[in-house]
Amino acid sequence: MTMSKPYVVGIDIGGTNTVFGIVDARGTIIASGSIKTQKYNQVEDYVTDLYTELSRLLEQENATDKIMGIGVGAPNGNYFNGTIEFAPNLPWKGVIPLAQMLSDRFGIPVSLTNDANAAAIGEMTYGAARGLKDFIMITLGTGVGSGIVINGQLVYGHDGFAGELGHVIIRRTNGRLCGCGRTGCLEAYTSATGVARTAREFLEIRKDDSLLRQIPIQDITSKDVYDAAVKGDKLASEIFDYTGTILGEAFADFVAFSSPKAIILFGGLAKSGDLIMKPICESMERNMLAIYKGKVKVMLSELKESDAAVLGASALGWEAK
Template sequence: MKRKVAIGIDIGGTSTKYGAVDEFGQIHFQGRLSTAKFGDFETYVKVLTRNIQNELETGNQYMEVIGVGIGAPHGVRQRGTIEHASNLPWKGVLPLVSEMKACMGVDVTLTNDANAAAIGELIFGGAKDMKDFVMVTLGTGLGSAIFSNGKLVEGHDGFAGELGHVTFEHENGRYCRCGRRGCLETYVSATGIKRTIFKLLADHFDDSELRTISFDNLSTHMITESAKAGDVVALEAFRYTGQILGSKLAETIHHTNPEAIFLLGGLSQAGMFIFEPTKEHMERNVHPVFNQKVQLLASELEGASASILGAAALVWHSDKELLISV
């Protein structure tokens, strides 16, 4: 008898991760491909589905796919589209659900990538017993999702919780791919901290091993390793990034009154270097009524698998009415 699985797909600005997940959260295969190298959206969808089908046909014939769940930047569940995602190579409104359904032949569910991660955290991770929490994903950009009273808040048009595009700095802020200036994700994300590193290197003369690395080759892992070695530029970059993130999370606490805020993604893997300054400035900027009441936690979902689990949970738990519009 074939084991039923859901295909979970996480579309990021740099790479796309996919895998087959059973109802218990066990991943039976997973893979990835570059998102950035595909200039044509239709070609990307065909290659992605072919890769998944090859996995199913090669040594995995015992699986039956019951559906596909997708988390993507600016993914809109109600319309099955990705709409004006600034960190993807394709612009405008993309009919992802209809394209994937035509290729895969099963039902396809789409939501914002951070929403998918939050559902994964609720079903498989550290938010299992929580009704009110916020998920913040720190990848190429910054995504966020809000659970209130046990329901995911989508908003009127599917775009609630876009913390990455709240404004940190108005007139002289960093340019964002969305066309505006000063968006939070231009400071707090894998890309944002790289921009901070290069600004610090330009403004200061401190010795730093990061001076020898190009922007394209620099990664958050390298910055973290440099911080562990006491590199003053790396340490200052984390302090500055945490200060900004903490102050904005304080505002989010005022809006949502969550039990916890979870951080997920490459930048969150810096551990104490990002968590300590973020927690410090979060507490410093909240109203006293919220002091020490909101936990700042690392996601309990495992690394690259987290987003796959979250996307697959859209299929397995569609009957739980987790998705709402308010």
């Protein structure tokens, strides 16, 4: 890392917004901005506007010629090819050579990976996983993503798509339909969307009182479930127990695969504290193979949610070639 280029740029591409920031070696975001991903039906128009906005930010910070590299976190991002491939939540279909398009514009090396991998790299570079060589990052958001680090290396697999733990099937019979088209995936139960689905199921099957009954059933969000649970709502607490138990079962299996020192949770649901952590840890230990019992910590991310995706993506920028 030559000090002539003290900064990197991190770009996080979400289904709704794209957030970008200029980051220094300590993981401080010097300046940031965003554009609306949804607005662009043509990826070329998107890249043009992203270039314009980011160039403006770099000029403003007097950093135009001080950028070592650009890192991008994107849904279905392929690290090997620098492509976004068949991302269901983005307006552009098929295979998009985004890293190439950006490096052509900026004349700077660009590295791209999927968003959960970017979060794992961010955690390892700037957060709770500093100094950890073996850990699994689980992102609990609209979906469930994962980044697996073994011996200090992110696992990419032969094609760049390794580590889709959100799509491990945890219910073989009568599983819920998942957004990926299969049934019974972890994501269908333990994402923010999955928690809302559980709430609707519980409310329909059961008769007991709950604050959640004051909300139109189709409008209930995971945040509503959290708010009710905090107020002591029994049904809402049970929804967290149910969700945490399923996560714990899945984590016990993940541990058998890579024997991580820690599983680090990131995203909105992770912020529910003991409501989710207690059932996760109890269920994980209960289902764990004896040789792993008591060895694996479940931890919360140390990166601020609003910054984590940009920081994770930016960490790739130091290595971009």
